[in-house]
Amino acid sequence: MAQTTPNHTQTVCGWAAHDPSSKVTPYTFKRRENGINDVTIKILYCGICHGDIHQVRNDWGVTMHEITGLITKVGSNETKFKVGDRVGVGCLAASCLDCELCKDSQENYCEQMQLTYNGIFWDGSITYGGYSKMLVADHRYVVHVPENLPMDAAAPLLCAGITVFCPLKDNNMLDLPGKRIGVIGLGGLGHVAVKFGKALGHHVTVISTSPSKEKEAKDCLGADDFIVSSDAAQMKAGKRSLDFILDTVSAYHSLGPYLELLKVNGTLVIVGVPDKPMDLPSFPLIFGKRVVKGSFIGSIKELQEMMDMCGKYNIMCDIETITLDKINEALGRLAKNDVKYRFVIDIDAEKP
Ligand SMILES: [Zn+2]
Ligand SMILES: [Zn+2]
Structure with a gap:
């Protein structure tokens, strides 16, 4: 992981996986100096x-893309942020x-879009998303975190939150309440989707393979209904009942039975990423004029819009906070979906 870019002079202590054993261990790397458009x-x-x-297991390096912190330095071109600002x-x-x-503020779909982790920045350097104590970022890719949101529970909004926000926005769920929304899967993405749906005044049905999640979905997250997807009678009773479905599941599944839950003209948006192609039967599409589409995070403008909405409704993620020495344990538990609903690393608690 040699860093050759000349202005990369700041040594940073980080944590990364170096081999396929996927154990995350400390290492040091360089970050760029704070440029005129940058904030540290x-x-x-x-x-x-x-x-x-997947990133750790496949040795793609490490990923850090749900980051909250405080501005310590601003470039000379920069007016949006000042030292001490709470940002994401x-x-x-x-x-x-x-x-x-x-x-058109859709830069998340730009062909030259670069991710916070393993992307190539404009200066040719790799964007180490590695877990670390500091980050230099171009101010155009940074957002404000509302004062009332705790910095730990706000962090996952930056990926999980925006991932489920944009499909709701794109399908007119922000200003027209009273729709019937289905959320498939109650994990990191799904639990935020339920909160957004309820805050925006919709009727929310959680669709899950686990009957054990019903109580939690209704009592803690405020879901109105719960359908066990493996229960044929429940799925039949739910036919043509929903205007919109958000599919957050990353395991292989057929879309057919879920499409039957949509009303005529209903839309299902895929945000989960199964590693195999999913089964998409044509009958429920044709006989219900239904739409299936995908969605990938959101633009920075939308990210700020979502953060502001979360501030307004006091929405945050349900998290379990850990210190860095527990990261390997956390990754193991995450692989078994054993977390409610997101692990957040307390980066600042660690000694260098
Ligand atoms: Zn572009
Ligand atoms: Zn993510």
Whole structure:
């Protein structure tokens, strides 16, 4: 992991997986100096996204893309942030700033979009998303965290939150309440989707393979209904009952039975990422004029919009906070879905 870029002079202590054993251990690397458009951030918390398991296991390096912290330095071109500001950094590190998508605040779909982890920044350096104590980021990819949100429980909003926010926004769920929404899967993404749906005034049904999650979904997260997807009678009773479904499940499944739950003209948006293609039967599509589409995080403008909405409704993630020495244990538990609902690393609690 040699760093050759000349202005990368700041040594940073981080933690990364170096071999396929996927154990995360300390290492040092270089970050760039704070440029004119940059802000330097002292990292306080970092969420562990489900995608991180794959990243670590496949030795793609480490990923850190649900980051909250405090601004410690601002570049001379920078007016949006000042030292001491509470900020967040999500998945995006850079984009071309010039294409139609970038100009239209859809830079998350820019062909030259670079992620916070294992992306290539404009200066040619690798964007180490590695768990570390500081980060230099271009200010255009940083958002404010509302004062009323705790920095730990706000961190996962930067990936999990935005991932479920944009499908709701794109399908007119932000300003038109009273829709019937289905959320497939009650994990890191799903639990935030339920909170968003309820805050926005919708009727929310959780659809899950685990009957044991019903009480939690209703009592703790405020879901109105619960359908056990393996129960044929429940699935039949739910036919044509939903306007919109958000599919957050990353394990292989057929979309057919879920499409039957949609009303005519209903839409299902996929945000989970199964590693095999999913079964998409044509009958429920054709005989219900239904739509299936995907969605990938959101733009920085939308990220700020989501953060502000969370501030307004006091929405945060349900988290379990850990220190860095517990990270390998946490990754193991995450692989078994043994967390409610997101691990967040207390980065600042660790000694260098
Ligand atoms: Zn993520
Ligand atoms: Zn672009």
